[in-house]
Amino acid sequence: xxxxxxxxxxxxxxxxxxxxxxxxxxxxxxxxxxxxxxxxxxxxxxxxxxxxxxxxxxxxxxxxxxxxxxxxxxxxxxxxxxxxxxxxxxxxxxxxxxxxxxxxxxxxxxxxxxxxxxxxxxxxxxxxxxxxxxxxxxxxxx
Numbered sequence: 293x294x295x296x297x298x299x300x301x302x303x304x305x306x307x308x309x310x311x312x313x314x315x316x317x318x319x320x321x322x323x324x325x326x327x328x329x330x331x332x333x334x335x336x337x338x339x340x341x342x343x344x345x346x347x348x349x350x351x352x353x354x355x356x357x358x359x360x361x362x363x364x365x366x367x368x369x370x371x372x373x374x375x376x377x378x379x380x381x382x383x384x385x386x387x388x389x390x391x392x393x394x395x396x397x398x399x400x401x402x403x404x405x406x407x408x409x410x411x412x413x414x415x416x417x418x419x420x421x422x423x424x425x426x427x428x429x430x431x432x433x434x
Contacts, residue, residue: 309391312398313355316410317363324350324361327371348381349373351397353390362397364410376417383424396427403427 319327325337328344341359344350350373352359365377384393397410403423404412413420 305391305395308395312394313360316398318355318360319363319366320358320360327366328373344373347378349378351377351381351390351393353394362394362410364397364413368414374414374417376413376421379421380413380417380424383421383428385428 321341322332322334322337324344325340326332328340330336330340341350341352341361345352345359350361351365352361354360365374366372367374384396388396397413398408400406400408401423403426404419409420409423
């Protein structure tokens, strides 16, 4: 890959990241903590959210200033994390960065009739899990 191609890819990734940060609904650490029944103090909310991320129950990306968590993974009624998130995160290859995983979640997918996995997940997690299994099957087998 030539330097100009690599530079173009990096530039495109930065542009997509900025686009997602502007367009997607995100929750910060204190908001996630409260939605999970915790408090808002920095130490308590940080511990709760860190534990959820480390146990593959919560997806988040580093914005450059803080971790942000896309709203699609929370039940719109209760505010709690959707139980299927753990399986989805475990299906994604660990070699992908958080932002690469985010790009997959928010990219139109032919197997979902052109919808983004993140858009479908709250109402049809099983369809997204099936697509993730098919997409990442080589990484799962390794």
